[in-house]
Amino acid sequence: MADSENEGPVQEIGRVLKRIRTERNLSLETVAELTGVSKTMLGQIERGASSPTVTLLWKIARGLRLSLSSLLAVRADRISDPADIEKSIEPVYGEQKKMILYDIFPFDPVTGFEYFYIKMLPGVFHESGPHTALMEYIVVTQGTLILAVGEQIFSLTAPAKICFKPDIRHSYRNSTDSTVVFQNIMKY
Numbered sequence: 241m242a243d244s245e246n247e248g249p250v251q252e253i254g255r256v257l258k259r260i261r262t263e264r265n266l267s268l269e270t271v272a273e274l275t276g277v278s279k280t281m282l283g284q285i286e287r288g289a290s291s292p293t294v295t296l297l298w299k300i301a302r303g304l305r306l307s308l309s310s311l312l313a314v315r316a317d318r319i320s321d322p323a324d325i326e327k328s329i330e331p332v333y334g335e336q337k338k339m340i341l342y343d344i345f346p347f348d349p350v351t352g353f354e355y356f357y358i359k360m361l362p363g364v365f366h367e368s369g370p371h372t373a374l375m376e377y378i379v380v381t382q383g384t385l386i387l388a389v390g391e392q393i394f395s396l397t398a399p400a401k402i403c404f405k406p407d408i409r410h411s412y413r414n415s416t417d418s419t420v421v422f423q424n425i426m427k428y
Contacts, residue, residue: 251288253297256311258286260304275303294334294341295366302371307347307428309354338364347428356424360385360414367411373426376406383420386413396422 261271268286272279277299284290285300292300301308312332331340338361345355352374360366360383378387384397390408398421404410406426414420 250291253292253311254286254288257282257300260306260310261286264304271300271304275300277303291333294332294339297332298368298371302369305372307354307373307426308356309343309346312343312346335364335366338362339366347426352428354426354428356426358412358422358424360412360420360422362414362417362419364420365411365413367409368406369409370407373406373428375403375427376410377401377403377423377425377427379423379425381421381423383414383418384416385420385422386415387411388413 261268266274268279268282271277271282275282277296281290281292281296282300285292285296297308297311300306301311329342329344331342333340340359340361342357343354344357345353347354378385378396378401380396380398380400382398384395385400387394387396387402387410389404389410394402396402412422
């Protein structure tokens with residue numbers, strides 16, 4: 241594997257996952273049981289041979305009781321132009337690369353927050369199972385986001401905001417033909 245100076249985001253995620261697994265003295269089989277992600281896929285992620293989707297990373301984070309950003313391991317020294325998010329931070333993709341997540345401020349144990357900038361292209365649906373954050377804050381800055389929290393459905397047209405307890409299944413949908421942009425803040 242390349243040294244960490246030359247790694248891309250896929251290799252960094254794999255390196256971080258392997259480090260966490262090793263520090264906790266967990267086998268790939270145990271992590272597979274905890275997360276619902278196959279042992280084969282976990283091995284591919286650790287080797288940097290597979291690029292995990294946002295959905296897969298959430299499953300791993302939930303199963304290991306981690307913040308999502310702890311798996312993403314954004315390195316501050318890689319950010320060359322903080323004014324341009326899309327050029328300074330490597331995105332993570334989900335749902336056929338039509339959902340693009342930028343880990344702007346990774347989890348900070350002092351503040352208990354992590355902050356994501358998310359773009360959803362037209363027609364994207366993303367479902368999230370319950371997770372350990374105490375509260376999830378959404379700020380829609382472009383387009384209309386359909387948010388389902390349990391049985392409740394919210395149509396959020398920019399500018400709009402909402403917060404909810406993410407301890408139940410929830411989903412995000414872009415039913416329009418325009419891109420939706422929103423900020424997602426997790427409080428742990």
